[in-house]
Amino acid sequence: MSSVQTFTFTTCAAKQVTLQPGKYRFEVWGASGGSTAASGGLGGYSKGELTLSESTSAFVNVGQQGGTYNADICNGGGKGTDSSYRSGGGGTDIRLISNSLYSRIIVAGGGGG
Numbered sequence: 001m002s003s004v005q006t007f008t009f010t011t012c013a014a015k016q017v018t019l020q021p022g023k024y025r026f027e028v029w030g031a032s033g034g035s036t037a038a039s040g041g042l043g044g045y046s047k048g049e050l051t052l053s054e055s056t057s058a059f060v061n062v063g064q065q066g067g068t069y070n071a072d073i074c075n076g077g078g079k080g081t082d083s084s085y086r087s088g089g090g091g092t093d094i095r096l097i098s099n100s101l102y103s104r105i106i107v108a109g110g111g112g113g
Helices: none
Strands: 015-019 022-029 045-052 056-061 092-096 104-108
Touching (some): 022 104, 045 104
Antiparallel strands (some): 015 056, 092 104
């Protein structure tokens, strides 16, 4: 666990990487919710470790910050009910082998709008 790789939101598409055998520490943060006069809620945080014995595909899905009330937010993030309420932030997760919700190994939820 000597190198660090950071992923930030750029697009809704998952970022695929190949993890080589070894021990990994994961830390993920969910995106914050949108805001108007008051601040949106902060996203959640999760951390964990995993040891792999063979090369494995991983898919990193980074949550998008909440926006306007009717915005479609990547990786979750519920819509606000009207223009006074902003959308929630998207969750961030890491998935192994396939980019499926059932393949998630760690998740941090997004913050409320």
